[in-house]
Amino acid sequence: MRGIRCSPRNIMIVSGSTQGLSLISQVLYKNNQKVIVEDPIHKGLLKVISTVGYSVVGIQVDDKGINTNLIKSIKDVSFIYTTPSHQYPLGGILPIQRRLELIKYAVENNCYIVEDDYDSEFRYEGQPISSLYELNPNKVIYIGSFSKILSPAIRMGFMLLPDDIIDDYKSLKMYSDVHTESISQYVLAEFIKNGDLEKHIFKMKKLYNRKRKYLIDILNIEFTNEFKIKGQVAGLHIVVHFYNVIFTEKLINQIYKANIRVYPIQQYAIENKAEYDHEVVLGYAHLNFDEIEQGVRMLRKIIHTN
Ligand SMILES: Cc1ncc(COP(=O)(O)O)c(C=O)c1O
Structure with a gap:
């Protein structure tokens, strides 16, 4: 802290x-x-x-x-x-x-x-x-x-x-x-x-950092040059901008149905919503490594079949 x-x-x-x-x-x-x-x-x-x-x-x-x-x-x-x-x-x-x-x-x-x-x-x-x-x-x-x-x-x-x-x-x-x-x-x-909070933060920071890197690695494998990342140096989520994907309501619903949670930046915007229609928040802290990998693979399948 x-x-x-x-x-x-x-x-x-x-x-x-x-x-x-x-x-x-x-x-x-x-x-x-x-x-x-x-x-x-x-x-x-x-x-x-x-x-x-x-x-x-x-x-x-x-x-x-x-x-x-x-x-x-x-x-x-x-x-x-x-x-x-x-x-x-x-x-x-x-x-x-x-x-x-x-x-x-x-x-x-x-x-x-x-x-x-x-x-x-x-x-x-x-x-x-x-x-x-x-x-x-x-x-x-x-x-x-x-x-x-x-x-x-x-x-x-x-x-x-x-x-x-x-x-x-x-x-x-x-x-x-x-x-x-x-x-x-x-x-x-x-x-x-007792010093336990400090130890906990130290431990979790290492774990979250590994998950963060893993998520970025898997995105690179599955989507190669199709995206860029924002906000990855801190926190428990990243923002991914997919150059050729527009996150319409239909696409988001399809992703949700596959039990994957992505949060379109449009929903956080007060104005200029259209400016953010290529971007979603991906959280990784609560997922295990396998879930991160499966989630990104599934996301690629859904996005590439649209
Ligand atoms: C921007 C922001 N502020 C604050 C919080 C924490 O709010 P709270 O302490 O009420 O859970 C969150 C969510 O965890 C958040 O995303």
Whole structure:
């Protein structure tokens, strides 16, 4: 896990990052204010923000994450929601220059940045870049999750919050679910104190890296020069762009019927959906090596018979 230094007063345990994002969206809500989000974005988390009543401005991402040049003229912003360690779903890693630009924007426009750091523990290539929170803890709300590290079933995450909103946040959390379930917190605290979480991450990172490489090898065997990959240096999924395939509803249904799960990027896009119709998310962490191989073989059969 990231070694971010901060006072215990600024840490809040949440029942998953989804709850953290929901509560912070409510705390920061002001009439007629906007939220800047990445486009494409996790559909569920977009819903969490828009349900609060914000008007949402989607900013198209490129291979480096959110394009900070496109936010400069936007005014009346409450917060920017971003996944800088591994843009969800396309996988870009935000360079330090863009991180500094985001912070500059937040300071000049008196808004916050919500940094969703959902899978940064699994970085396979290159060095991790400083979190936005470390660059400016007064303007950044950091959300971490145990869903990818351990399991989404434990519903546990944490937030690092700036001093000026911590009290409002605490009272909303209190009137939301009082507190995140304590027994699981004690068990997890023991797991962390014993050094078991660190060992687990170390072990899983090696395993996921092998699965990731295996998936890429099999794609190369089955599809040779028919595709390119995005976002493979971190996380538990890759995005595959097939040059000559359009993922229509009919094709996706055929793939689903064969019991293979691919997630078209179109479904995460707010605008310009057609731009992504050649691209799908492939997750590999939960599959064994045999399932990865069989899945890609089957995918080739279906795609090549269309
Ligand atoms: C972009 C993103 N943020 C956060 C999460 C984790 O959410 P939660 O902690 O509520 O399970 C996920 C999914 O695991 C995700 O894809």
